[in-house]
Amino acid sequence: MRLLRPVECWRSSLSSAGAHKPSQCPKPENAVTVAVSSRVLFRTEREQKVFEQKGVEEYLRYQIEHETEPFAPGPAFPFVKALEAVNTRLRELYPQSEELFDIVLVTYNHAHVGIRLINTINHHNLFIERFCMTGGSSPIGYLKAWHTNLYLSADADKVREALAEGIAAATMFMPEKLTEVSETQLRVAFDGDAVLFSDESERIFKAHGLDKFFEHERDNEDILLDHGPLKGFLEALGKLQKKFYAKGQRLDCPIRTYLVTARSAASSGIRALKTLRAWGLEIDEALFLAGAPKGPMLEKIRPHIYFDDQMFHVEGAAEMGTVAAHVPYGIAQKYTKQKTSRMTAK
Numbered sequence: 001m002r003l004l005r006p007v008e009c010w011r012s013s014l015s016s017a018g019a020h021k022p023s024q025c026p027k028p029e030n031a032v033t034v035a036v037s038s039r040v041l042f043r044t045e046r047e048q049k050v051f052e053q054k055g056v057e058e059y060l061r062y063q064i065e066h067e068t069e070p071f072a073p074g075p076a077f078p079f080v081k082a083l084e085a086v087n088t089r090l091r092e093l094y095p096q097s098e099e100l101f102d103i104v105l106v107t108y109n110h111a112h113v114g115i116r117l118i119n120t121i122n123h124h125n126l127f128i129e130r131f132c133m134t135g136g137s138s139p140i141g142y143l144k145a146w147h148t149n150l151y152l153s154a155d156a157d158k159v160r161e162a163l164a165e166g167i168a169a170a171t172m173f174m175p176e177k178l179t180e181v182s183e184t185q186l187r188v189a190f191d192g193d194a195v196l197f198s199d200e201s202e203r204i205f206k207a208h209g210l211d212k213f214f215e216h217e218r219d220n221e222d223i224l225l226d227h228g229p230l231k232g233f234l235e236a237l238g239k240l241q242k243k244f245y246a247k248g249q250r251l252d253c254p255i256r257t258y259l260v261t262a263r264s265a266a267s268s269g270i271r272a273l274k275t276l277r278a279w280g281l282e283i284d285e286a287l288f289l290a291g292a293p294k295g296p297m298l299e300k301i302r303p304h305i306y307f308d309d310q311m312f313h314v315e316g317a318a319e320m321g322t323v324a325a326h327v328p329y330g331i332a333q334k335y336t337k338q339k340t341s342r343m344t345a346k
């Protein structure tokens with residue numbers, strides 16, 4: 001997109017719309033910063049098509065003509081809404097604290113499209129105050145400057161780039177059907193190997209099969225697993241959860257976390273649980289599926305987002321209505337390359 005403007009980052013002037021008052025933006029080092037691309041927060045497939053088929057000038061004309069029409073919610077929308085619900089509760093309990101979720105909207109777009117995005121944000125009553133319009137260039141440097149705790153995008157290359165820089169990141173897709181999710185409790189589900197943990201055990205499984213994997217995990221039961229790309233985000237969620245516990249709201253906590261792993265409890269689960277405990281991370285529910293499909297279990301959990309490194313599980317979850325995000329990290333990518341290229345980000 002060479003015609004686009006250079007980087008612009010600013011806060012949207014939500015107050016001018018009168019929809020709600022913008023609150024003070026927390027300092028990045030205090031907040032849990034979640035950066036979402038406009039293509040996963042909203043549905044922009046039609047506009048993408050105009051851009052691809054008719055070029056940038058037609059695309060910009062189309063966007064200006066439609067700038068009062070809000071975009072429909074995309075796959076990250078319920079997740080962002082849930083983050084805001086948690087913020088509301090945190091502000092009630094800790095009016096002065098900056099330990100909140102801070103959402104940054106990242107877009108490669110031109111400023112003209114920014115107007116439509118701001119209109120959309122106001123239309124949906126979202127509290128997004130930070131915008132990063134990169135004019136087509138990579139947002140990774142900005143993500144680092146913002147101490148980004150999680151980056152969600154439709155662009156798998158950008159996600160890989162972020163992961164390589166040590167930023168928790170995942171690619172999102174639009175599921176055909178969407179399960180209804182809680183509006184008051186944020187639910188986040190994680191796969192274990194190559195998501196919360198490194199892919200070291202997955203490598204044994206891929207190279208030597210299931211029996212060797214079980215043997216390896218039994219032999220190394222007391223050796224902690226190394227951390228994976230999403231560990232830091234679980235840690236950040238835990239930090240906010242503790243603020244509710246400190247006010248006696250453990251049972252009514254608006255954040256709930258889940259481990260949904262193909263490991264089986266008896267043979268290989270113990271190493272995963274010991275690792276989480278040693279890290280000081282509490283996970284609210286741990287489901288060891290022993291190879292059973294994850295989709296039906298996730299359908300019961302109804303998470304706002306589920307992270308997995310294998311497209312097979314992402315597709316299985318999406319088929320049953322769960323918003324699943326792909327973490328393109330570790331040995332499994334070698335085995336799923338073909339599938340990934342087939343399932344393009346929508």
Ligand SMILES: [Mg+2]
Pocket residue numbers: 191192193194195308309310
């Ligand atoms: Mg995995």
